[in-house]
Amino acid sequence: MDPYLIEAIINGILLGGVLALLALGLNLIFGVIDVVWIAYADIVMCGMYVIYFLYVEYGVPLPLAFLIAIASIAALGVVVHLLIIAPVLNSAPINQLLATGGLLFFLQSFATLLFGTDFRNIGVRLPILEIATLYISFARLIAFGVGLVGAVLLYLFLKRTYIGTAIRAIAQDRDIVGLMGVDQRRIYLVTSAIGGALAGLAACLLALQYDVHPHIGNTFGPVIFMICVLGGLGNMIGGFIASFIISQIIAIGGYYSNTELSYVLAFTFFIVLMFVRPRGIFAR
Amino acid sequence: MSVMRVAMLVGLAILIALPAVVPPYFLHLLIQILLWAFIYTAWALMGRFGFVSFGHGAFMGVGAYVPALLWTYYGLTPWIGIPLGIALSMLLAVVIGYPCFRLRVVGHYFALVTLALSQVVLLSLVAARDITGGSLGFTQRAVGHSWYALQFPEKSYFYGISIVVWLVGLYVWHHIDRGINREALEAISEDEDAAAAIGINVLREKLRVTVISAALTALGGAVYAQYMMYINPETVSGIAVSLQIVFAVVAGGVYSMLGPTVGSLLTLSLTEGLRVWFGTNFIGAANTIYGILLILCIIFMPQGIVGALKGLRLWSPRTKAAAPAE
Numbered sequence: 001m002d003p004y005l006i007e008a009i010i011n012g013i014l015l016g017g018v019l020a021l022l023a024l025g026l027n028l029i030f031g032v033i034d035v036v037w038i039a040y041a042d043i044v045m046c047g048m049y050v051i052y053f054l055y056v057e058y059g060v061p062l063p064l065a066f067l068i069a070i071a072s073i074a075a076l077g078v079v080v081h082l083l084i085i086a087p088v089l090n091s092a093p094i095n096q097l098l099a100t101g102g103l104l105f106f107l108q109s110f111a112t113l114l115f116g117t118d119f120r121n122i123g124v125r126l127p128i129l130e131i132a133t134l135y136i137s138f139a140r141l142i143a144f145g146v147g148l149v150g151a152v153l154l155y156l157f158l159k160r161t162y163i164g165t166a167i168r169a170i171a172q173d174r175d176i177v178g179l180m181g182v183d184q185r186r187i188y189l190v191t192s193a194i195g196g197a198l199a200g201l202a203a204c205l206l207a208l209q210y211d212v213h214p215h216i217g218n219t220f221g222p223v224i225f226m227i228c229v230l231g232g233l234g235n236m237i238g239g240f241i242a243s244f245i246i247s248q249i250i251a252i253g254g255y256y257s258n259t260e261l262s263y264v265l266a267f268t269f270f271i272v273l274m275f276v277r278p279r280g281i282f283a284r
Numbered sequence: 285m286s287v288m289r290v291a292m293l294v295g296l297a298i299l300i301a302l303p304a305v306v307p308p309y310f311l312h313l314l315i316q317i318l319l320w321a322f323i324y325t326a327w328a329l330m331g332r333f334g335f336v337s338f339g340h341g342a343f344m345g346v347g348a349y350v351p352a353l354l355w356t357y358y359g360l361t362p363w364i365g366i367p368l369g370i371a372l373s374m375l376l377a378v379v380i381g382y383p384c385f386r387l388r389v390v391g392h393y394f395a396l397v398t399l400a401l402s403q404v405v406l407l408s409l410v411a412a413r414d415i416t417g418g419s420l421g422f423t424q425r426a427v428g429h430s431w432y433a434l435q436f437p438e439k440s441y442f443y444g445i446s447i448v449v450w451l452v453g454l455y456v457w458h459h460i461d462r463g464i465n466r467e468a469l470e471a472i473s474e475d476e477d478a479a480a481a482i483g484i485n486v487l488r489e490k491l492r493v494t495v496i497s498a499a500l501t502a503l504g505g506a507v508y509a510q511y512m513m514y515i516n517p518e519t520v521s522g523i524a525v526s527l528q529i530v531f532a533v534v535a536g537g538v539y540s541m542l543g544p545t546v547g548s549l550l551t552l553s554l555t556e557g558l559r560v561w562f563g564t565n566f567i568g569a570a571n572t573i574y575g576i577l578l579i580l581c582i583i584f585m586p587q588g589i590v591g592a593l594k595g596l597r598l599w600s601p602r603t604k605a606a607a608p609a610e
Contacts, residue, residue, distance in 0.1 A: 036392060087583045093392050094336045098534055099582040101527055106575025112568030214568070222403050222523060229396050260411035267400040267407070274397050275383040 003133045005255055012251025013244065014140040017147030018205050020243035022220065023227045024151055024236055025198030031171040031234030032191040035085050035096045039104035040199060041221030043080070046107060047073040047203025048212035052120050062124065070200035077196020078189055085192070104217070111214035119211035126208060143205035150201055151240060154194070167191055171234060223250075223263070226270040232280025242281060246270075299447060303440045311439045317552050318446035319508050324533045324544035325453035326500035329460060330493055331530070331538045334473040337494075338526045339380065339398025340501050342405035343373040345521025347502025348509035349409060349416060355433060356425045357415075362434040366506040370499050376401070377498035378491065385490045388476070399523065406522030421516035424509070434510050442511045449507055450545070453500060457541050460496075465489060531578050537587060 026040050037043075047069045054065035080103065088099045126138040158164035170177045170187050178184055210216065227246050231238030246266050253262025273281065303311055327340050350372055351365030380401050383389075389397055410418050417423075427433050436442060460466055468489050471479040480486050509515045518524060528551075536547020551574065558570035 084579055084583075091582075091586060094334070094395065095582050095586050097336075097392055097395060098530065099579055101531065102575050102578030102582060104575075105527070105531070105571055105578060109568040109571030109575060113572050218523060222399065225396055226400060229393065258411060260407040264404050264407045264411065267404045270400050271380070271397055271404070274389055274393065274400075275387050278387055278389055278393060 005252070007134050007136070008251045008255035009248065010134065010136060011140065012248040014137070014144040015251060016244035016247035017144030018202060019220075019224065019227060019247055020240050021147040021150050021198060021202045021205070022224045023231065023239040023243050024154060025195045025202070026224055027228050027231070027234055027236050027239045028154070028167075028198070029191060029195040030228065031236070032167055033081075033085065033089075033188050034174070035089070036093075036100065036225075036233075037080075037085075037103075037195070038097055038100045038221070038225070039080075039107055039217070040195075041217035041219075041224060042104050042107040043073060043076060043196065043199045044203045044206065044220070045111065045212065045214065045217045046076060047200045048207045048210075048216065049111065049115065051203060051207045052122055052212055055122050056120070062122075066204040069203055070197050073200030073203065074193045074197040077192040077194075077199070080196075081188060081192035086188075104221075108214050108217065115214065117214060119213045121211045122207050124208060137209070139205075139208040143209065146201065146205055150198065154198070155236075157194075163187070163190060223266070226267065230270060230273060230281055232282055235280060235282060238280050238282035245281075300444075303443050308439055311443055313552065313556060315439065315442050315446045315511060317548050318443075318450045319504055319511070320532070320552060321545040321548035322446070322450045322453040322507075323501055323504035324529060324536070324548050325450075325457055325541075326497050326504060327529045328533050328538050328544045329457060329497045329500070331533055333469045333493065335490065335494065336392075336395050336530065337398040337497075338395050338523070338530065339401040340497075340529050341402035341521040341523065341525035342376060342398075343498040343501040344505035344508075344525060345402075345405045345409060345517065346373040346376060347505030348515050348520040349422070351506050352422060352424045352509045352515060353415065356422075361432050362506070362510060363432075366434075366503065369506055370502045373498045373502035374495050376405075377495045381491050381494040382487075385487045385494075390476070399526065402522055402526045406517050409517040409521060416517070419517060421514055421519075423514045426513060435513070442507075445507060446511075449503060453504075454541060454545075456496065456500065460493065461541065465492070469493060534586075535578060535581050539587065 022040070022044065026037060029035065029037055029040075050069040050072055051065050054060040054068060055062055060068070084099050084103055085096070088096050091099075126142070129136045129138055129141065158168055166177070166182045166187055167190070169180070170182065170184060174184065177187075206216075206220075223246060227242045228239050230246065231240070231242035246269075249266045249269055250259075250262045253265045302314065306314070323340070323344060327337065330337055347366070347369045350369030351360075351362040354360040354365040354368065355362055380398065384394055384397060409416050413419075424435075427435055429436055429438070460469075468479065468484045471482070471484060472486050472489060476486055505520055508520065532547035532551045533544045534547070535550060536545065537543030554574060554577075555570045558573060562569040
């Protein structure tokens with residue numbers, strides 16, 4: 001087989017790890033709070049800016065910058081929930097979509113206002129691994145590994161802790177859970193914080209690979225939505241698998257034609273699948 | 285009622301007389317407001333019945349690019365190119381709409397499918413960069429003043445054209461609003477099963493309003509392209525445009541005839557005003573405030589500005605009947 005094709009497939013798998021992490025965060029919020037955060041990728045963008053400024057401008061060591069970014073984006077998740085989501089919690093779903101869409105506008109233009117449209121890179125150059133005749137980016141390998149670890153940790157958290165159980169319960173039936181003595185508002189806040197922390201973690205991984213600019217959310221945002229819907233909104237395992245399907249379509253499509261067409265292919269695949277399996281690939 | 289009609293005619297007369305008195309910059313602004321008002325009205329034809337499409341960037345992009353490309357490469361007059369673009373976007377609306385409505389893809393699933401559609405059109409335009417110029421945009425072959433090429437360096441011609449298309453948009457809105465289909469569509473938006481049970485052809489009603497909306501949006505894109513002479517995938521297609529359409533309509537009010545126009549007037553004057561106020565040093569300031577206002581609008585005035593005014597009973601009494609069943 002052509003080594004470039006193998007490389008494309010491997011890169012696809014590695015890309016899938018980061019997408020899976022993002023899809024997990026979005027799915028968690030959707031499953032529990034039942035609101036689609038259309039601005040999720042832009043919250044990741046905020047995390048990338050935090051890392052950039054801490055590390056490049058203020059000389060904070062990179063691991064510490066990562067930790068601060070994760071913490072501050074988790075806090076941002078809580079703030080977003082309190083200011084924007086909570087007031088529209090009982091509105092029509094489409095109004096909720098529009099409210100988070102307004103957040104998308106706000107974050108992108110506020111970032112433009114503060115930082116300009118420059119592409120900024122944190123300037124960390126990780127080595128490229130050479131295995132046999134294949135070249136694999138170390139940054140992507142790390143991102144893949146961390147993405148997987150993050151997914152497993154989230155799984156354990158949801159399965160093994162009391163609050164995780166409460167989160168899963170609320171996703172199943174939000175009315176009855178209140179009767180069981182679970183404070184829904186507290187669970188919503190915790191979920192938003194976890195969703196934010198996952199976005200912050202994704203920001204760390206993406207900052208190693210990509211330049212940050214105000215509109216980077218547009219690169220990932222639509223793709224993450226397709227993934228979540230393909231896997232079935234709220235279905236985390238489905239979203240996890242769908243990340244790898246979509247990332248393979250993008251990677252292999254990119255090998256045979258160019259990047260834009262591979263995304264066209266992925267979106268077309270999404271549209272067709274929505275007709276064939278409207279509730280996601282893994283719907284029962 | 286007759287007072288209303290007189291007021292409308294006077295307003296229209298003032299609108300037509302404006303080019304004689306306002307400077308070119310304001311004329312340019314007015315043309316933009318009218319063209320976008322037309323596109324927003326086209327979107328609201330669907331949006332008011334709860335069929336929220338994030339895919340209108342796709343229809344607009346097709347409508348803008350098809351005539352521009354045909355004219356530049358084949359010298360085909362836009363008089364044929366624009367209908368072709370409209371036909372293509374209607375076809376696209378059927379290709380997406382038919383399976384969606386048949387298979388009951390509704391609510392935010394419908395929104396996301398149409399979102400994917402607008403991304404498909406955007407990325408295809410970028411990918412075909414040998415023909416369309418990709419992200420750098422596309423400039424039409426200019427020939428100066430020509431009815432054949434539908435190109436006019438003088439703004440007053442396009443001002444007239446935009447008034448006409450805007451009135452067409454309002455007429456279509458009015459026509460649907462007064463027709464029996466409105467009742468059917470409102471029934472569908474409330475409960476598809478119940479609507480089907482009383483004999484409404486749900487699929488046909490939804491498809492018809494979608495195709496009309498797509499056709500008008502494509503026409504708006506085409507006129508926009510003829511006026512600007514330069515089009516860019518990001519400014520006529522994709523998520524950004526689709527969201528812009530949705531937000532402006534929601535800000536203005538989706539349930540009333542002039543709501544989308546108010547949305548266009550408001551958002552464009554806000555953007556322009558803030559741009560002039562802040563200057564170019566603060567790129568993004570306008571949209572930042574815009575974003576905050578949108579969130580506030582959704583939280584505090586989900587009916588839009590015109591809807592909120594109606595709630596205060598400052599508006600005409602007739603429109604009460606046209607207000608949505610809550």
